[in-house]
Amino acid sequence: MNHLLRSRLLWVTAALVIVAAVLPWWLTAYILGVLTGAYYFGVFAMSWDLLFGFAGEVNFGPTFLIGLGAYTAAILDNAYGVPIPLCVLAGALAAVIGGVLLAMPALRLRGPYFGLVTLVAVLLLQNAVVIFAAVTGGEIGMTVPNVLSIDPRVNYWYALAFLVVSGIILYGLSRSAMGLILQASGQDATEAAALGFNVTKHKLAAFCISAFFSGIAGALLVMYMGAASVGTVIDIALGVQIIISAVLGGRRTILGAALGAVALICATEALRPLGQWNTFVVSALALAVIIFFPDGLLGHVLRAGERE
Amino acid sequence: MTTALQILVDGFAISAIYALAAVGFTLMFGVSGVLNLSHGGIMVIAAIIGWWAAGQLGLGTYGGTIVGILAGLAAAYLTYFVVVRPIQASRKIPREETEIFLLTGTLLWGIMIQVGMAALFSDNPVTIRPLIDGVVNVFGVRTPKNEIMIAAVCWIVIGLLWLLINRTRVGKSMLAASINPRGLTLLGFELSRIYFLVWSIYGTLAGIAGVLLASFLGVSTANAGQLTASAFSIVVLGGLGSVSGSLLAAFVVGYLETITAYLINPTLRPVPALLLLVLVVYLRPQGLLGRR
C-alpha cells in the first residue's frame, strides 16, 4: 500500500516538475520572477521541515542561516569579485559553521528555549549587519555586481533545478535510516536514546544539513536578486513565513513545505490588488488552515490515502 | 552625577512598564502553558483604542484609558476563543505538537492584528495624554509627573496581582493549576473557569501596560513584534513561569538598556540585553529565578 502511494506521489511530483519546466514559454517575465523567488523560498521551507518535522526542533530563526549564507556570498562578490560558484559555496559553509556554533550548545536546551535562542540569533545578526554597515551596507543593504543571469527564463530554470535537486536530496534523507531515527528522536527523545541512538549527534547532523541548504539557497537568492538587505534575508517576518509555509504544506512531508511556500507566495501576489489587506487575508487563511487542517495541504492528502 | 540620577529615574520608569508587560506573559505560560506570541498586538490594540476613545470619541484621558484597558481585555478573550482554544481542543493535533501550533497560531494572529490595526488606524504612533501633566524635581532631575505616576501604577498593579495569587483562594487554585492541572480537576475545580480567569487577568495586565506605554512613550502598530520579543526575552531571562523572576529580569533589562542608551550609544540600546539573554540561556537555561 505504502509503495503504491509513494510511487503515485512520485508520478504526481514528476508531472508537476515537467509542467513547471515548460511554464516559461507561457508566462510573462514578471510572473516568472515571482515563481523564481517562490522556488528559493521552497528550499528554505524544505530545509526547515527537515529540522522541525523530523528532529522536532522549532527553529524560529531560519533567517539566521539564510542571512549568513546570503551576506557571505554578497560580501565576497562585492568586495573581492570572487566567482559566483565559490561565493555560493562560501555562503553554504558560513551557514553551516554558524549553524553548528548555534546548535551545539542550543540542542542541550529543551522546549521553548531552543526556539528563543534561534530567535535571538536572528536579532543579533541583524544588529551585527547594522553595526558593520561599512562592509554590509547597513539597513539599506548592498547591491551585488554579478548576478546569475539577466534572463528571467534562465533564472527561473536555475531556481527550479535547485528546488528539484534539493527536494530529491532532502526527501531521500527523510526516508533514509537517518531520517527515521530523526523522526523517532523528534517524537520521543527518551525512547530513542533508550534504544541506543545518539540523539544529539543526529539532531546536530540534521541542523547542519538544514543549514547547508538554507545557506546555498540564501546565497543563490542574493545572486538572483542582485541585492541583499536585512529586510529581505534576515527578517523575522520572513522566518515566520517559512514556518507557515511548512506547516501549511504539511509537516514531515518535505515536499509539502515546497508546495506551501509556492502557494503562500502566489496567494500573496494574487491578492496584491487588496493593497494593505493582502497580508491580513493570507495570514487569516493560513490560521484557518492550521486550525482546521493541521496536517496541511499535502499532509491531509497523504493521511487520507493512508486511511483508505 | 546628574547623568547617574537621570539613568536611575529613567530606567525605573521603563523597567516598571516592562515588568507589567512581562508578568502577564509569564502568568499565562505558567498557568495555561500558552506562549502568546500576539502579546505585543494586544498591547497595541489597547493603546490605539485608548487613544481613539480619548480623542476621537471625546471621552477624555481617563475615559480613554479605561476604554483602552477594556479593549485589551476584549482582545485577550478574542485570542483565546479564536486561536488558543480551537488549537488546544483540536483532536487532529497530537498532544506533543500543541505547543508548536499555539506558537504558529498566535504568531499569525499577531500579524493579523498588526496589519489590521495599521489598515484601520495607519502606522503612525499614537499617544495618550498624560494622566497628570507637569514636571517635578526628583533628586535634581526634571521628571514628568506622569512618569512617576506610571511607575507607581505598575507597582500597585503588580502588588495587587501578588495578593491575588498568594492570598486568595482563586489565586491559589491558579497556582495549583500550573503545577498539576489534572489533580485539580480531580479535586472538583473547573479548569475552564480557571483558564478564563487567567485570560481575564492577562488581558487586563496587557491592556494596562499598553495604555501606560502609550502615555509614556507612544505606541505604533510597528511596535507589536518588538513588544512581544521584549516580553518573551525578559520572561525567559527571569525564568519561564516565575513572576518574581520576570520582575527581576525586567529591571535588569530596563536598566541595561537605559545605561547603554545614555553612556554608550542610543543605537546600541538593545544589544547588551540580547547578549545577556544568550549567556543566561546557555549557562542557566531555567533563567535567573526559574524552577527546573
Next chain:
Amino acid sequence: MNGSKQTPARLARWIVPRAVALAAALSLTSAAAVPAPEPIKIGVIGEASSVAGASITAAAQMAADDINAHGGVNGRQIEVIVYDDHSSAADAVRAFQRAATEDKVSAVIGSYISEVALAIEPWSGRLKVPFITPGAASTDISKHVHDDYAQYKYTFHGWLTSAFIAQSICDFDKDTIVKDFHAKTTVIMSEDAAWTTPLDARYEDCLPKAGLKVLDHIRFNPDTTDFTPIFNKIEGEHPDIITTGISHVGVQPTVQWHDQRVPIAMDGQSSQATTSSFWKDTNGDAEGVITATAAAPGVAVTPFTNPFTEAYTKKNGVSPSYCGYTSYDDVHIIADAIKRAGSTDPDKMVDALEKTHYVGTIGTVEFYGRDDLYTHALKYGPGLVTGSFIQWQNGKQVTIWPRAIANGKISFPAAIKTPHS
C-alpha cells in the same frame, strides 16, 4: 433554483450555447462601435498605512480626476493604478516591476522613503519607465542620474533634494532665528537614514555660515522609541535651538519633548509635522514646532495651492502632507510632458520632462539638466521652489517664512527659553 435536479452536465448544455451567442453579439456590437481611446496609465506606489504615503495616492487620484474632467490628455483619460509597498523596498521593486511589465503603465510616481526610491531607481532604467519620487530626499537619487545619464535618465526627483532642504533651513534660520531671536548655537538631531546623510553634511556646512555654531550632531536609530536620553544629552550642551532631520519618527520625539518640558525649540525638517493630523496624534504637544514643508493650508504659494488644499481636506478629512502637494503636481507634470511630447514613448517623455516649466501647488517646477550636479532634481530658488516654513500654533499650521507669503509670526510656548527672552 427550480425544483428539478440539474446535474452539472445538463446545466452546461443549457448555459454554453447561450453564452456563446451572447459573446458573439457583444463582440459584434463592440466591433461596430468606435473604440474608446486607450487610457494613459500612471502607477502610484505609496505606503498605504502611513499618513504621508497615503496622501501620495490620494492626491494622485485627485489630480487624475481633475485632468479627466477637463478632457484628459490629447483626448485620452488618465488612469491611476495604486500599489501598496508596505514600507518595504523589496515590495516596492516588485510593485514597480508589475506596474511596468504587467499593467504597462507609462510612468510611475513613487514613495517618500529614500531607501525605497533608491531601490526603484535602477529598475526605471532597466525597464525604461519614467519614475518621479514625490517625497524622497536623498541626493543620491539625482547624483545617480548625473553619473550615469544613459542608464538613469528616466528618474526624476519631484521634491527638494536633501542638500536644498538643508539650505532652505539655513536660509530660514539666518533670516529669523538668528536675526530676531539672537540664537548662536545649535545641536543637530536626525534619524540615521539615507536622506539625512546629505542633509546633515549640508547642515554642518551652512549652519555656521548662517550664524549658528554646531555644538553636537546626534544621529539615532529610526526605530528609537525612547528619546529621553537624547533630549537629556542635548539639554546638557545648552544649545539655543535644536535642528531636526526627522521623517520616520515624529510623533514620539515631539510628545516626549513636550512632556519633559525640554526648554529648547525645535526647527528643521519634521515630515510628520507637515500634515494636519499631527496635532491630533500628538494631542497638541506639537505647539511651537517649526518645520520646512511644501505648502500649508491658507497660504497661496501659487494660485493653485489653496484650491487643492481645500479640495483635498474636504475629501480626506486631513490636509495633505508635503508629498501630497508634490504628488498632485507630479501627475500634472507627467500629463503635461505627454501632451508636449505627443506620445508616451519613454525617451520622448524624458526629453519633454526635462523641459518642464510648470506652475504647480508648490511653486514653479523645473528640473536641473545634464550638466548640473543634481541632474533631474527640483530647481531650488526664489521664483522656482523654495518650500515654506510652518509653525504649529493653537492647532493650526501658521506659515512663517518666506516673509512674502507668511500669514503669521513666530511665537514660542512659555516653556521654551530663547536668548531673546
